[in-house]
Structures are given as C-alpha cells and as structure tokens.
Amino acid sequence: MIVVNARFLTQRTTGIQRFATEITRELMALRDDLVLAVPHGPFDDAGLDRGRIVEVGRLRGHGWEQIDLPLFARRGRHPVVNLTSTGPVWYRPQISTHHDITYVRHPESFGLRFRTLYALVVPRLIAHSARLLTVSAFSRDEIAGHFGVAPERFTVIHNGVDDRFRPAPTERGRPYLLAVSSPNAHKNFARMMSAFAAFSPAHPDVELRVVGTQTNSFARQRYDDAHDRVRFLGRVDDAELAALYRGALAFVFPSLYEGFGIPPIEAQQCGCPVIAARAASLPEVLGESALFVDPYDTDDLAAAMSRLVDDEPLRARLIEAGHANAARFSWRRSAERVSQVIDEVLAER
Structure with a gap:
C-alpha cells in the first residue's frame, strides 16, 4: 500500500x-x-x-x-x-x-x-x-x-492543464487584460499596475481584471491607489476563470519568481496570448510562445500591453504558439x- x-x-x-x-x-x-x-x-x-x-x-x-x-x-x-x-x-x-x-x-x-x-x-x-x-x-x-x-x-x-481550460465561443464585452494570482510582493503586481496606468491613456476602453486572493501564509499587500479601471474579482471557480481567459485580449504574468507557473499555460490552452516575465522558470516553461518582458521595467511591460492590444497578427501568432506549448504538458x-x-x-x- x-x-x-x-x-x-x-x-x-x-x-x-x-x-x-x-x-x-x-x-x-x-x-x-x-x-x-x-x-x-x-x-x-x-x-x-x-x-x-x-x-x-x-x-x-x-x-x-x-x-x-x-x-x-x-x-x-x-x-x-x-x-x-x-x-x-x-x-x-x-x-x-x-x-x-x-x-x-x-x-x-x-x-x-x-x-x-x-x-x-x-x-x-x-x-x-x-x-x-x-x-x-x-x-x-x-x-x-x-x-x-x-x-x-x-x-x-x-x-x-485541466481539460476545462480550452477554447470556446465567447461573447466580447468591454476589452480587458487579465492577471491571475495572489497579489503578493514577488508576484510583482505593483509594477504591473504602474505599467497599466502608463498604458491606459492611449487605450481608454481597456480594463485590467485581477483574479485571486491572498492566503494566510503570505504577508499582506495593499493596492489602495489602483487605477480606476483595475477590477479585483477575488476568487472564481474554474468555469469562470476559463471564460475570463477566453475573453481577455492578453494574459499578463509579471511574476519575479515561479517554480513553474500554471496560469500562463491555462491561458494558452484557452486561446489567450501571454505576456510573461523573463524570470525564473517562465522562459523554460513558455519557450517561444509568450511575449517576454523585463519584470523590473514598467515601461517594457506597458509597451508589451500596447503591442498585444494593437497588433492583431502578433496576437494570432502567440495564440497559435500558445496552443502548441500548452500541449507539451x-x-x-x-x-x-x-x-x-x-x-x-x-x-x-
């Protein structure tokens, strides 16, 4: 036994x-x-x-x-x-x-x-x-x-990646970028929101939606000065999360340190292009299938958000590469x- x-x-x-x-x-x-x-x-x-x-x-x-x-x-x-x-x-x-x-x-x-x-x-x-x-x-x-x-x-x-995360027809509402994680220091959310603030004036219709809550093990972080188009959604179930991946213009994963990083793979399997930090395990896990950024450079992150929102051929290429990458796991x-x-x-x- x-x-x-x-x-x-x-x-x-x-x-x-x-x-x-x-x-x-x-x-x-x-x-x-x-x-x-x-x-x-x-x-x-x-x-x-x-x-x-x-x-x-x-x-x-x-x-x-x-x-x-x-x-x-x-x-x-x-x-x-x-x-x-x-x-x-x-x-x-x-x-x-x-x-x-x-x-x-x-x-x-x-x-x-x-x-x-x-x-x-x-x-x-x-x-x-x-x-x-x-x-x-x-x-x-x-x-x-x-x-x-x-x-x-x-x-x-x-x-x-769970089979529940897969492409499906999605009704498009207000355009948004998506982030999924506990908003703790090494997840780099403060720089992500600074980058979104820099990105926002040229993209007044785009929101940033953040899924996840902190566990008791983590030191608390506060984001009281978040941009008015940042929406914290809290915890959602897998069906809701899959729908959010499918509807997003891009998935943003700026984490400074990950042993693996499941959310970018879930996003890719749902047909969502990924922006990821060039840090820790993420280049190993994502290969050539994501748009990589310097996680310490908010200008680089803001520029990547603009590229994926504005460049439809780039989005299509990353969606295709993401499907192939997710299939490895x-x-x-x-x-x-x-x-x-x-x-x-x-x-x-």
Missing part, C-alpha cells in the same frame, strides 16, 4: 494544491495500491474516490503531518508520497515534492511563522526522502544549490512519471 499525504484536501487551492490534486487523481486511475490519508474533520474531496480516502488521527495541520500521518503509515511501513512542499520529516521511506524556494528568494512575501516552519521542515525532509520531485529544471537547480544536494536526486514532474504523463518513481522505491524495499 502507498499512503498519499492528502492534507492538501483540507487547504485552499493554489498552484501547489492543484498539482497535488491532479497528480493524485491520475495516480488513482493508474494504480490500485493508493490510499489517501487526511486529518479527521472537514475536507474537500475534489471529486476523488472517497472510498480510497481514510481519515487518520486526531490532530490537524502540521501537527497531524508530523505525528498522526507517520504513525498511520508506520503500521505497515508503507511508503508515503508528499505532493506539496511539506511532510513527516523523520519518516522513511517517503517521496517528497519541493516546488520552489520562493520563501528564500522573496521572504518579503511570506510571514515569519511560514518562513520559520519551512526552514525547519524542508531541509530535514529533503535529507530523509528516498526520492525527490520538483516541477521544473529551474526549481531543481535552485533547490539543489540552496540545500547542497545533487540535482540528480530530483525527478522533474511538470504541472499540467499533461497531468496524465506527469502522473506516469510519479508512478515510475513509486515503483523504484518499492523495488528498493
């Missing part, structure tokens, strides 16, 4: 939880030896087979992960698979996933408690894991370099690679 650390089902969905949920969904279709362990109490099953979900222990949160989860797995010395960035630090055998080290590179985006916890848990989890997973070659090299481990210990498992193919890693750990036992 393989125990999946399914604490992510008790958490708000961000990119990391999306990865964990979709990889688990595909693994359950590929294998019949998985059990999903969750803390007692409310959780969202995300459409996963409840017959394979087991409520374990009495604790919640990190206490559950460090005490109740390993006690449950130890009864049969079952391997544990962690698909988010934390896990039971002393348990063996286990496979752990580390998405990035944003909390190291951009500590201003995170609260002290979060940074302290990760500083304690992550190095020990890396040291005690039989296999390590991460989401890009960029993250592999970043994590390996920071923690002093061999890059060869990591298997790169890319994110995928698949939750099923990624889960097959995770399954191979599980089989390697089982063989070693």
